Amino acid sequence: MITSERMAAVDANAAALGVPRKQLMESSGNAVAREVREVADPGDAVCIVAGRGNNGGDAFVAARFLDEYNVTTLLLGRAERIGTDIARANWDALTAAEADTREVTDSADFELPDADVIVDAMLGTGVTGALREPEATAAAAINDADATVIAVDVPSGVDADTGESDGVAVEADRVVTFHDEKPGLSELDARVRVADIGIPDAAELFVERGDLRTLSRDPQSHKGDHGEVLVVGGGPYTGAPALSAQAALRAGADLVRVACPESVAREVQGYEESLIVRPLPGERLRAGHVDRLLDLAADHDAVVFGPGLGDAEETGAAAREFLSSFDGTCVVDADPLREVPDVETDAELVCTPHQGELVAMGGETADDWRERRDLVERFAADLGHTLLVKGAYDVISDGDRTRVGRTGNPGMTVGGTGDVLAGITGALASIRDPVTAAGLAAYVNGRAGDLVVEEQGYGLLATDLLDRVPEAMWGDDE
Structure with missing residues (x-):
């Protein structure tokens, strides 16, 4: 049906x-x-x-x-x-x-x-x-x-x-x-x-511009109707959480807050005046922050968890504790992805690995996108969460519904484009079901990259995508 x-x-x-x-x-x-x-x-x-x-x-x-x-x-x-x-x-x-x-x-x-x-x-x-x-x-x-x-x-x-x-x-x-x-x-x-x-069949499988029809807005909308997003990231890195947070704003979220170690809070705030930063004591995420994060997360429609957190053991432990205790919608990116298979949670997770991270999680991949689609679909069913596996063909599946994205280009192998994708996914997951949100995010992120390359060629920066996200979502693509 x-x-x-x-x-x-x-x-x-x-x-x-x-x-x-x-x-x-x-x-x-x-x-x-x-x-x-x-x-x-x-x-x-x-x-x-x-x-x-x-x-x-x-x-x-x-x-x-x-x-x-x-x-x-x-x-x-x-x-x-x-x-x-x-x-x-x-x-x-x-x-x-x-x-x-x-x-x-x-x-x-x-x-x-x-x-x-x-x-x-x-x-x-x-x-x-x-x-x-x-x-x-x-x-x-x-x-x-x-x-x-x-x-x-x-x-x-x-x-x-x-x-x-x-x-x-x-x-x-x-x-x-x-x-x-x-x-x-x-x-x-x-x-x-x-x-x-x-x-x-391709009209249902591939994410195309027709899918963007779902992004139309009620003229009578109020603040908060289009989602509030919490980005949890930073410590070893400052750019990653800032990119995700700005991308969430560009993708239409009404409010975006960033919870990050206080050692980088000033730098993260400096990227964009519209961000609301919530500092956490210390230099990296640790178990003592989890209760505070759960309180913050409860006031948001979606959480983006992972950009720039790093792979310290104490941070991994905090990630496991947060994910096992959270029961909302959470986009998991970067290093915390490896914790997901070992976590039992009531949360609705959207995991955004590239193919190397997918293998580290216990999944399999293949060069042919059709074979990779089937492998991702089976792993998503086993995992019990939605996967957005990045590649030349992005594969999105919850084990039941599967979509494939074909936008994007080789210029997007540059660092930071995945952080932008995570932020877009968070914004959309705050107002849409996980598969729809992840599929749209993959399309929009790739299309933003295509718009940049069409104008200037390769050599793009992840920050170049941010200004193109609204055009990719709502611009005339005919």
Whole structure:
């Protein structure tokens, strides 16, 4: 099954992979036409009730394939307000062919002709909430009609993810949905057919720009809605925690605090005025700091643990104690990664090893990315946590869901880019599930590196990525 939000991302990913929405619409419309043929006899009256979005566009295509029937297409609204170019082109194709097409601009004027089959293509999976006019009037008329009702993708007025409706909704006899079944359709008293419309498996496997759709923000957002992140790092190194913290801010976290040994606190603060630094006594992380860290972590949505902590034995012991006691979301990076396999924890961990660190954790790797994907997936299942294994192809898996990232370039072998990745992952893990967060972070980090290299060539610094993170996340990538 696939949620409506995820389906929209996969749709856009298919376009990024070279399968345009126009081609998918042609396949979708053909699938709807096949469903009509299953229930209609030649010469039967078929009425298509269509909205102004791509759901309506699918039905306009279907109308072209139904010449053996008496087809009437009702457009709810004015043709000039059809929302996408491809839907408008298919409407224009119907009108140019002098098909029976009618615009309904007022619910008071809605009149459903007698029909043997009605196709509901008013609203698709991305629309939720109570139906407005003229859709509400049209849905009521469809329900009163003595006809077989076929819904395109989801009955209008029904939430594709829950099967619930807020007020009137189309009561379909059949549903033609695309690519994969939507969770809410199982709740309906209707026959559901899943049509393969040519979306490649790669659109779900590879993280592409369609996945960035999930990063849109509510205009009514308040401070804290987009995550508060705690970075625990530093001691032997100062740049690493500062890079992670700045990256978390650039990736949209509302507040970022850094807990680091007091010996480096002033230096870390000096990197960026927006950082809030919480000093820990001494020169490196040790067991005596754990209670303080747990208190701090409880006030944050995600923790990034590890950048610049070093490999001292007392620091490793503190890492084990913290991870075993913490029960929130934690991105684990750098030296503490080796402690993860020996820790029992209720925390949701996102581990970000490169391939050498993966082997040190007890995992296996391979040169071929497909073989490496399978190895990472199995190790993640054994580990019980999410892995983001860095490489030319980043592999992200929790043992059940697996994604692959392909952005990035050889210039990113420079030190510090992993710290940036950890910070981006922390920001996203504060508001998204671990696999989604890690997959998006891998894409964004690599894309930021690509933007730098496109402009200046190799020789990039990790700090060069920071200013490019917002563009990689929210910029126009078309």
